[in-house]
Amino acid sequence: MINLGILISGRGSNMEAILKSIKKGKVPIKPVVVLSNKPDAKGIKIAQKLGVKTEIIESAGIKGGNWDYDRKIVSVLEKYGVTPRNGLVCLAGFMRIMSPEFIRHFKGRIMNIHPAILPSFPGLHSQKQAVDYGVKYSGCTVHFVDEGVDTGPIILQAVVQVKDNDTEKSLSEKILAKEHEIYPKAVKLFAEGKIKVKGRKIVIS
Amino acid sequence: MINLGILISGRGSNMEAILKSIKKGKVPIKPVVVLSNKPDAKGIKIAQKLGVKTEIIESAGIKGGNWDYDRKIVSVLEKYGVTPRNGLVCLAGFMRIMSPEFIRHFKGRIMNIHPAILPSFPGLHSQKQAVDYGVKYSGCTVHFVDEGVDTGPIILQAVVQVKDNDTEKSLSEKILAKEHEIYPKAVKLFAEGKIKVKGRKIVIS
Numbered sequence: 001m002i003n004l005g006i007l008i009s010g011r012g013s014n015m016e017a018i019l020k021s022i023k024k025g026k027v028p029i030k031p032v033v034v035l036s037n038k039p040d041a042k043g044i045k046i047a048q049k050l051g052v053k054t055e056i057i058e059s060a061g062i063k064g065g066n067w068d069y070d071r072k073i074v075s076v077l078e079k080y081g082v083t084p085r086n087g088l089v090c091l092a093g094f095m096r097i098m099s100p101e102f103i104r105h106f107k108g109r110i111m112n113i114h115p116a117i118l119p120s121f122p123g124l125h126s127q128k129q130a131v132d133y134g135v136k137y138s139g140c141t142v143h144f145v146d147e148g149v150d151t152g153p154i155i156l157q158a159v160v161q162v163k164d165n166d167t168e169k170s171l172s173e174k175i176l177a178k179e180h181e182i183y184p185k186a187v188k189l190f191a192e193g194k195i196k197v198k199g200r201k202i203v204i205s
Numbered sequence: 206m207i208n209l210g211i212l213i214s215g216r217g218s219n220m221e222a223i224l225k226s227i228k229k230g231k232v233p234i235k236p237v238v239v240l241s242n243k244p245d246a247k248g249i250k251i252a253q254k255l256g257v258k259t260e261i262i263e264s265a266g267i268k269g270g271n272w273d274y275d276r277k278i279v280s281v282l283e284k285y286g287v288t289p290r291n292g293l294v295c296l297a298g299f300m301r302i303m304s305p306e307f308i309r310h311f312k313g314r315i316m317n318i319h320p321a322i323l324p325s326f327p328g329l330h331s332q333k334q335a336v337d338y339g340v341k342y343s344g345c346t347v348h349f350v351d352e353g354v355d356t357g358p359i360i361l362q363a364v365v366q367v368k369d370n371d372t373e374k375s376l377s378e379k380i381l382a383k384e385h386e387i388y389p390k391a392v393k394l395f396a397e398g399k400i401k402v403k404g405r406k407i408v409i410s
């Protein structure tokens with residue numbers, strides 16, 4: 001059985017989608033902790049309502065990529081059984097860059113979701129980037145986290161059409177609906193041991 | 206009525222798709238010339254069979270981006286009535302970089318098709334780039350040519366799924382089938398005056 005830890009900074013809508021899908025489905029994974037770097041993250045209460053323990057590790061004033069801070073996250077995750085052996089760490093709107101040490105510690109066990117069809121529009125404000133560029137399709141990508149920015153092996157992607165009258169807001173909403181579909185699906189595939197990493201490519205068995 | 210010139214270097218399968226679609230549809234555009242930079246391009250005979258005049262302007266030994274060479278193309282195109290006023294130039298596997306002078310001369314009237322969902326995988330061997338990267342979706346893009354490499358305003362895009370067992374070859378075939386759909390469609394929209402350029406964005410009316 002895999003122990004799942006989810007990292008949030010805000011509402012955590014992808015966290016909610018993952019937790020609900022685990023609740024209702026037969027996913028062999030146990031959501032053991034939701035961890036926020038912000039004390040006022042709305043997702044904390046949502047996690048508690050869904051019966052998942054929560055922790056706060058305040059990050060105010062601490063720059064991203066800081067191993068001293070990330071080490072505290074590792075400690076808390078491991079306290080709940082989220083380890084490099086049998087853990088999965090899902091970033092769900094966690095607004096911090098992870099340190100290389102953290103990424104190496106959980107190598108192949110950290111997932112993130114990005115609101116674009118990577119490698120298009122990495123980094124922040126992807127939906128605005130897409131609208132401004134004038135693409136006719138965008139979407140979202142679940143990937144393993146590596147030491148680059150949104151460069152890790154791709155697990156699942158989904159596509160949405162961008163209409164001429166789409167705005168950053170309307171496109172974000174369409175993409176978010178797809179995020180809530182594919183992120184839980186990727187977690188399920190991981191829990192079932194169906195994800196094989198071959199170099200930088202993912203094969204689903 | 207728009208006069209259409211198509212530039213090829215090889216088989217010109219997109220040229221063929223465009224010419225056939227014009228023949229059978231009610232597209233208000235006249236394909237006046239197919240121009241090849243290679244004397245042995247297979248597309249030359251195909252164009253002739255479809256009743257379109259052909260011209261060869263040999264480019265062997267002349268580097269891309271050369272205005273002296275491109276000026277000859279302009280002369281030939283204009284001889285057939287493909288002008289900055291009422292012409293459309295379609296690149297269909299034309300394996301040369303155009304000079305900035307050529308691009309400015311026909312500004313907003315040069316189309317190209319690229320075998321990826323731009324801005325992903327610009328440049329050469331996009332299908333191999335996509336397979337190697339491990340994306341789950343790729344596709345193709347019809348865009349106006351600007352002075353960058355595959356950076357111009359996007360007119361139409363299409364998406365195909367990339368399966369775990371897809372190779373560069375199998376993906377190229379899937380994408381090519383979509384190219385043959387959207388390139389003629391973009392030409393038709395242009396001929397009907399339905400393409401509006403707003404900054405770097407295209408609105409279809």
